Amino acid sequence: MLPPEDVLARDLAEWLPRQRWFGGKDSPIEDLAIGTATELRAGDPGLYHLVLDVRQNGATEHYQVLLGVRRDLPGRLGYARIGPPGGGAAKQQTYDAAHDPDLTRTLLEHLAAGASAGPLRFRHVPGARIRTDLTSLPITAEQSNTSLLFGDAYICKLFRRLGDGVNLDLEVNLALTRAGCEHVPAVHGWIELAPGGDGGEPVTLGLLSDYLRTGADGWSLAIASVRDWFAHATQPEDDEWAELDASAAGGDFAAEAERLGAATAQVHRALADAFGVTVVPADEIRGLAARMNAELTGTCRAVPGLAPHAKALTGAFIDLAAQAGPLPVQRVHGDYHLGQVLRSESGWSLLDFEGEPARTQSERRALSHPLRDVAGMLRSFEYAARFLITRSGTVPLESGGHLETRAHAWAARNRAAFCRGYAAAGGADPAAHAVLLRAFEFEKAVYEVRYEARNRPAWLPVPLKSLAHLTA
Ligand SMILES: Nc1ncnc2c1ncn2[C@@H]1O[C@H](COP(=O)(O)OP(=O)(O)O)[C@@H](O)[C@H]1O
Numbered sequence: 001m002l003p004p005e006d007v008l009a010r011d012l013a014e015w016l017p018r019q020r021w022f023g024g025k026d027s028p029i030e031d032l033a034i035g036t037a038t039e040l041r042a043g044d045p046g047l048y049h050l051v052l053d054v055r056q057n058g059a060t061e062h063y064q065v066l067l068g069v070r071r072d073l074p075g076r077l078g079y080a081r082i083g084p085p086g087g088g089a090a091k092q093q094t095y096d097a098a099h100d101p102d103l104t105r106t107l108l109e110h111l112a113a114g115a116s117a118g119p120l121r122f123r124h125v126p127g128a129r130i131r132t133d134l135t136s137l138p139i140t141a142e143q144s145n146t147s148l149l150f151g152d153a154y155i156c157k158l159f160r161r162l163g164d165g166v167n168l169d170l171e172v173n174l175a176l177t178r179a180g181c182e183h184v185p186a187v188h189g190w191i192e193l194a195p196g197g198d199g200g201e202p203v204t205l206g207l208l209s210d211y212l213r214t215g216a217d218g219w220s221l222a223i224a225s226v227r228d229w230f231a232h233a234t235q236p237e238d239d240e241w242a243e244l245d246a247s248a249a250g251g252d253f254a255a256e257a258e259r260l261g262a263a264t265a266q267v268h269r270a271l272a273d274a275f276g277v278t279v280v281p282a283d284e285i286r287g288l289a290a291r292m293n294a295e296l297t298g299t300c301r302a303v304p305g306l307a308p309h310a311k312a313l314t315g316a317f318i319d320l321a322a323q324a325g326p327l328p329v330q331r332v333h334g335d336y337h338l339g340q341v342l343r344s345e346s347g348w349s350l351l352d353f354e355g356e357p358a359r360t361q362s363e364r365r366a367l368s369h370p371l372r373d374v375a376g377m378l379r380s381f382e383y384a385a386r387f388l389i390t391r392s393g394t395v396p397l398e399s400g401g402h403l404e405t406r407a408h409a410w411a412a413r414n415r416a417a418f419c420r421g422y423a424a425a426g427g428a429d430p431a432a433h434a435v436l437l438r439a440f441e442f443e444k445a446v447y448e449v450r451y452e453a454r455n456r457p458a459w460l461p462v463p464l465k466s467l468a469h470l471t472a
């Protein structure tokens with residue numbers, strides 16, 4: 001049984017700001033109410049699904065929590081406790097049930113059965129046989145959601161802060177799974193909150209997909225390659241090093257970059273087939289160029305370090321406007337970088353189609369030209385190349401100037417390989433759309449400067465140094 005609502009709300013308000021995934025750590029909680037409480041498993045331990053209405057700065061956000069209730073909380077779950085030890089007057093111990101495999105199995109059982117509980121609906125794709133005998137483990141890598149591994153079969157992403165309707169990740173992954181696309185983890189099921197009386201969309205709560213057991217993320221693989229690239233360049237002249245036969249460095253990434261380019265083009269084709277393509281008139285492209293420039297102006301005001309590059313960046317946006325013609329647009333990834341791709345034995349897979357976190361839902365859903373994603377990945381090669389010399393203490397700073405040339409050579413080699421793979425697999429040839437690609441890349445770099453200044457100021461030199469190189 002749940003503790004009294006006022007006690008539970010008070011305990012949750014104390015616990016919430018300490019959670020990594022809580023998005024409102026910078027402001028006090030003005031009010032917390034239990035929006036819905038749905039019993040998913042009766043008994044001891046019991047499982048409840050809660051939607052919390054959390055008011056901060058006058059605005060209300062909704063968060064979901066799986067609440068475990070036990071009379072005695074075993075020591076292994078002590079770290080997940082919500083509320084005082086011993087359970088206070090109610091003598092009920094409440095805790096974050098995402099950490100309790102005895103309770104999370106209920107999610108699999110409900111998904112397998114296609115069950116409903118109160119406003120919650122558990123859905124599976126037709127024909128899916130969801131295993132219910134697996135033990136869960138939360139993965140630790142994430143900031144804003146909680147993902148549970150079930151054995152080595154499934155990953156279940158539970159969205160913590162709830163959006164307004166169908167989550168983009170579900171919408172896109174489901175469409176691509178249905179289309180048989182090999183480059184996304186197959187979706188098996190999802191959990192949603194039924195729409196209220198206003199007839200709106202269901203709100204996505206969670207997504208169950210194939211777990212890519214042997215997957216390694218593109219960022220780690222790329223960083224390992226850069227490290228090796230630096231280590232193998234003993235003391236040759238820089239120019240000579242840039243020409244070095246890649247086989248001399250064991251960690252060359254170019255073949256992987258080329259395969260990643262091909263996988264990206266195939267996903268773009270599948271997105272176009274699933275969601276369609278629209279041609280926008282030249283006027284809209286001129287409007288896009290103007291918006292890119294306005295973002296630049298705003299970001300220069302907020303981050304003065306960007307100002308020295310402003311002239312070159314504006315030049316690229318003016319070129320885009322000057323050459324504007326009708327352009328095909330479609331659904332794209334929207335926040336494409338090396339951290340969003342996994343390499344497993346079955347090739348490259350793309351993850352996380354939720355778009356850029358700072359954008360609104362409608363901006364994230366907006367159609368764009370697929371080269372926007374290509375530009376995102378090109379930026380990521382720039383980041384990977386410069387990360388070790390700009391951010392890490394592992395490379396002696398005095399050799400930074402020398403390594404900068406080497407970093408540039410790594411980025412250039414892998415950018416070219418990615419574009420080659422993309423064009424060969426039928427994507428728009430980046431070389432034939434240089435003005436558009438450059439404008440997209442500069443737009444992304446401006447976004448990154450703002451993103452880093454706000455979220456990771458120590459990383460700010462990474463995009464700034466890359467811009468210094470690209471605009472020289
Ligand atoms: N299907 C999967 N198979 C293996 N690992 C995965 C899978 N999906 C996500 N991951 C791991 O979880 C991390 C976070 O996933 P992601 O979907 O990007 O979540 P978030 O939106 O919370 O960042 C990824 O970087 C990856 O390491």
Ligand SMILES: O=P(O)(O)O[C@H]1O[C@H](CO)[C@@H](O[C@H]2O[C@H](CO)[C@@H](O)[C@H](O)[C@H]2O)[C@H](O)[C@H]1O
Pocket residue numbers: 219335337338339352355356357376379380381383384448451
């Ligand atoms: O992965 P998210 O959807 O949260 O994306 C945001 O955070 C990213 C950083 O984690 C950020 O990506 C930038 O840093 C990456 C290295 O950490 C680099 O590979 C990307 O190219 C660079 O843009 C992303 O921009 C932001 O939206």
